[in-house]
Amino acid sequence: MSKIAEIATTFFAYLKRPDLYPELRRKIWKNLFNRSSALRGKEEAEIWCKKLAVSEKEFIENILKINFVPFENIFPQEYKDALQAQDKAPVKMGGAGSLSVIYYINxxxxxxxxxxxxxxxxxxxxxxxAxxxxxxxxxxxxxxxYILQNQSEDFVGCVIPEKYKNxxxxxxxxxxxxxxxxxxxxxxxxxxxxxxxxxxDGRMWAYKLLWDRLRRGGVFMSDDVGDNAAFKDYCEQNNYRPYIIEFDSKFAGVIIK
Ligand SMILES: C[S@@+](CC[C@H](N)C(=O)[O-])C[C@H]1O[C@@H](n2cnc3c(N)ncnc32)[C@H](O)[C@@H]1O
Known part of the structure; x- marks a missing residue:
């Protein structure tokens, strides 16, 4: 699809969704005036992440002080069913980060x-x-x-076991x-x-709102913090101590409040 055709298709897909009009307005604004926001400071962020990075196991055992067993080994049947549900889904969506880190911070x-x-x-x-x-x-x-994939909404959350949905x-x-x-x-x-x-900019807006509603002693996690410098800057501006976890050649950032 050419760039112009893609923009037109995206625009008309949004037009069918009045509940997403505010996001459409923001997307237009961003594309016209703020295109650099996705990768701002990526190079420095990557260097910073590489310097601090530890493995999932190191983070879970040394910082959380919990014995590390990979998530898929704790819930093998649910995990197998989830993989099957994903394989059956006719739409392609964003992939998972570290399931073990998410499970253990909870x-x-x-x-x-x-x-x-x-x-x-x-x-x-x-x-x-879990x-x-x-x-x-x-x-x-x-x-x-996912605005360009008609059916995607039917498959949001499709790997979550039914017994958890309440x-x-x-x-x-x-x-x-x-x-x-x-x-x-x-x-x-x-x-x-x-x-x-x-x-x-999306991260900076949400980080503050979410951080303010995190209890003391609670855990804040953000995925893909090497994509731009938002997480690094947020930690430095507020003097927060971050932990960086490398997983699948990507970096997740964690702060314990
Ligand atoms: C990387 S995927 C999430 C993967 C998921 N956390 C996991 O680990 O399996 C990103 C998701 O965020 C959604 N998304 C992107 N921008 C968003 C926004 N501004 N508000 C809400 N959701 C958004 C995408 O549509 C997509 O479903």
Missing amino acids: EYAKAQNSIETGVAYGWSSFAAL SLVSRNGTLYSSDMP NWDLYRFADKESLPKIFTKENLFDVVHYDSDKTY
């Missing part, structure tokens, strides 16, 4: 209320819920549909609309996992 915080941005197939939701259901806790998720509260809007709606239901969280709008 265990560490003994989470009752967790919030995540970005669901796609629901791998991160599956990992958070911990939350043992305390009958709730996962609040914000996820904007503990899952999904908001299908852009974060700028979803988060205020979620905050009217719950305003204090034990765990935050950010994995949606990866632009510098």
